[in-house]
Amino acid sequence: MSDRRKVRLAIKHEEDFVRLKILGNPGVECVHVIAKELKTALTDLATETIMWDLSELKQMDSALAILIVKDIQRAENSEIEVLLSPMEHDVEKMLNMAKEHAHFDSSFEPDSRGFLEMTGEESLRRFRDLGAFFGFFGQMSIIVMHSFYDFRHLRWKETVFEIYESGIKALPIIVLTMFLIGVVVAYQSASQLKIYGANIFIVDMLGISILRELAPMLTAIIIAGRSGSSYAAQIGVMKITEELDAMRTMGFDPYAFLVLPRMVALMIMMPILIFFADIAGVVGGMLIAKVELGLSPSQFLERFVEVVKVKHFWIGIIKGPFFALLIATIGIYRGLQVKNDTQSIGFNTTKAVVESIFAVIICDAFFSIIFTNLGY
Amino acid sequence: MKKIIEVQNVVTKFGKNLVHDGLNLHVNEGEIYGFLGPSGCGKSTLMREIIMLEKIKSGSIELLGHKIERIRSRAAQKIRMQWGVLFQSNALFTSLTVAENIALSLQEYTKLSAEEIKDIVAFKIDIVGLKQFDGTLYPSEISGGMKKKAALARALVMDPKILFLDEPTSGLDPISAREFDTLILKLRELLNLSVVMVSHDLTSIHNTLDRMAVIDNKTIVAEGTLEEVREMKSPFIERFFNEGLR
Numbered sequence A: 001m002s003d004r005r006k007v008r009l010a011i012k013h014e015e016d017f018v019r020l021k022i023l024g025n026p027g028v029e030c031v032h033v034i035a036k037e038l039k040t041a042l043t044d045l046a047t048e049t050i051m052w053d054l055s056e057l058k059q060m061d062s063a064l065a066i067l068i069v070k071d072i073q074r075a076e077n078s079e080i081e082v083l084l085s086p087m088e089h090d091v092e093k094m095l096n097m098a099k100e101h102a103h104f105d106s107s108f109e110p111d112s113r114g115f116l117e118m119t120g121e122e123s124l125r126r127f128r129d130l131g132a133f134f135g136f137f138g139q140m141s142i143i144v145m146h147s148f149y150d151f152r153h154l155r156w157k158e159t160v161f162e163i164y165e166s167g168i169k170a171l172p173i174i175v176l177t178m179f180l181i182g183v184v185v186a187y188q189s190a191s192q193l194k195i196y197g198a199n200i201f202i203v204d205m206l207g208i209s210i211l212r213e214l215a216p217m218l219t220a221i222i223i224a225g226r227s228g229s230s231y232a233a234q235i236g237v238m239k240i241t242e243e244l245d246a247m248r249t250m251g252f253d254p255y256a257f258l259v260l261p262r263m264v265a266l267m268i269m270m271p272i273l274i275f276f277a278d279i280a281g282v283v284g285g286m287l288i289a290k291v292e293l294g295l296s297p298s299q300f301l302e303r304f305v306e307v308v309k310v311k312h313f314w315i316g317i318i319k320g321p322f323f324a325l326l327i328a329t330i331g332i333y334r335g336l337q338v339k340n341d342t343q344s345i346g347f348n349t350t351k352a353v354v355e356s357i358f359a360v361i362i363c364d365a366f367f368s369i370i371f372t373n374l375g376y
Numbered sequence B: 001m002k003k004i005i006e007v008q009n010v011v012t013k014f015g016k017n018l019v020h021d022g023l024n025l026h027v028n029e030g031e032i033y034g035f036l037g038p039s040g041c042g043k044s045t046l047m048r049e050i051i052m053l054e055k056i057k058s059g060s061i062e063l064l065g066h067k068i069e070r071i072r073s074r075a076a077q078k079i080r081m082q083w084g085v086l087f088q089s090n091a092l093f094t095s096l097t098v099a100e101n102i103a104l105s106l107q108e109y110t111k112l113s114a115e116e117i118k119d120i121v122a123f124k125i126d127i128v129g130l131k132q133f134d135g136t137l138y139p140s141e142i143s144g145g146m147k148k149k150a151a152l153a154r155a156l157v158m159d160p161k162i163l164f165l166d167e168p169t170s171g172l173d174p175i176s177a178r179e180f181d182t183l184i185l186k187l188r189e190l191l192n193l194s195v196v197m198v199s200h201d202l203t204s205i206h207n208t209l210d211r212m213a214v215i216d217n218k219t220i221v222a223e224g225t226l227e228e229v230r231e232m233k234s235p236f237i238e239r240f241f242n243e244g245l246r
Helices: A028-043 A062-077 A089-101 A115-149 A156-196 A199-240 A243-249 A254-293 A297-307 A310-336 A343-373 B043-050 B073-080 B098-109 B114-127 B132-136 B144-156 B174-191 B202-208 B226-231 B235-244
Strands: A008-013 A018-023 A049-053 A081-084 B003-014 B017-028 B032-036 B058-063 B083-086 B162-166 B194-198 B211-216 B219-224
Touching (some): A018 A028, A049 A062, A089 B114, A199 A297, A199 A310, A254 A310, B003 B043, B043 B058, B043 B194, B144 B174, B162 B174, B174 B194
Antiparallel strands (some): B003 B017, B211 B219
8 A cells, every 4th residue: 555645757858868767656546646747747848858767666656657658658759758757666667568468459349339220229129128027928728728728737736835925925915015006095975975064975085086096006016016026036147147047958848837827826926916905905994994984894884785886896807817917917027027137137127027017007998998988 | 464354252043053162263464364154054154253243152353453242332443444345246336337336435534635536546556456447347247257346346445455356256257256366365465465265266265365264063173274284183174275286
């Protein structure tokens, strides 16, 4: 380690030459001091001979050696003679090495690209992305067909593990969140309904909105955040560590081993989770109905049976497998899209979550239109 | 000769698993020193302890005059700038190009201008035997041997006093491995490096190491030059050298 305060470049005008002497023992962390002084010195240096005085150095850092070699080259190019003082053996060795190995004309900047080129490349990339997604979907469909044809193809052990991991472990957070949503929605509606004295209608409102829309959507969003991201990250890392390739060479189809169990598990669990979310949401609403509107639970449930038709419940449940399919497909697809660097794991995990939530909302909108037009 | 690393009575335990039971060794300045032993004997662990990635259970490790088991974070940081570490899997940052990987420490720890950093990077790329063009490539675009060299260039960028190498020739073809040995010897000569390496490669051990420690059964069974170590009576040493160097 060098003492930063002592490091200096002494410039001395002597009879026939300018002496550039390095004082102190500059390590790489204070070579910039020398570099700066050298730069200012060179602008007002009018001489035909420079003498580099390295006699005080005991050893030299490669950064400093490169700096000096570069300066010597520059001087010689503008026909200034360069002299070297006698120096320690180690210093000379380093200087010679720098002379031998230095390159001053390399550039490590990526080639800059024009707007048009970037636009074209990006469009092409998007287009290929779409193609890749269809390719993935096709491959997956084949596997699904296979396992319908023969149920032994499905890896039940992995499926059960995924049911526990992505389904059952998600239950507490889904129930808690949905309970709070029920509370919030009921609370906001209660204050409005009170004005008209239409207290009892809170049951209609909550029943239909929670069973039909809120519970399935919220469940899907939580599952997308929880499982969609974990599928993408896990499969992405497996790709980087060549685990997927290993599976292929051992004759295990990654689609059958990794993709199908996750998909089936989510499709089985999603309706069940929505069912529990329904209960939690309604219980939350019921609590507020009692506290805010004085509606007893028995009154609430009596009205519930009367006005909330069972079709609303089924419509909510039916959406489950579709949402599950979207979340699992997008999560796994994004995992498989991971390239050979760590940054693309983060990138693809983010994309998995954002895209699957988006897809779920689009899908929900379609269901809304279809069911309404069918008269449900 | 000055000791730059001194390991005294080091005990390591992972849970109930005793890995090291009182290791003693020292590395002199300017030396190429090797940790040898069967797999799972804790060679890499010892190296990871010296470079402050793992904690020791008891004992002491002195590195460049600092006891690292109770070192302040500033002093630790200062030491970190005086060593270079080459990991077994290279550990290049995959989202940066080779040149960016090498330049990283210079950008963080020095006030050099972009131009000066570029010159230093070009020099280090050349010195490890890569082509200048390779600097623009990403780690995923280069071969295993090139990755090793790039990682070595990154380890060398701050002109370290000590170079730690974890199985530097594993995964290299024999020709590249010998080239790597020559490179290490050359760098030691040029840069006055001390080198500590974990190695299984007999030719590499024979070509490069000045002294070595053989770790087996949780302790050091032999320490010294190759000749001294080969005279020791230990089942591992006999098998390792006799079956390998035929």
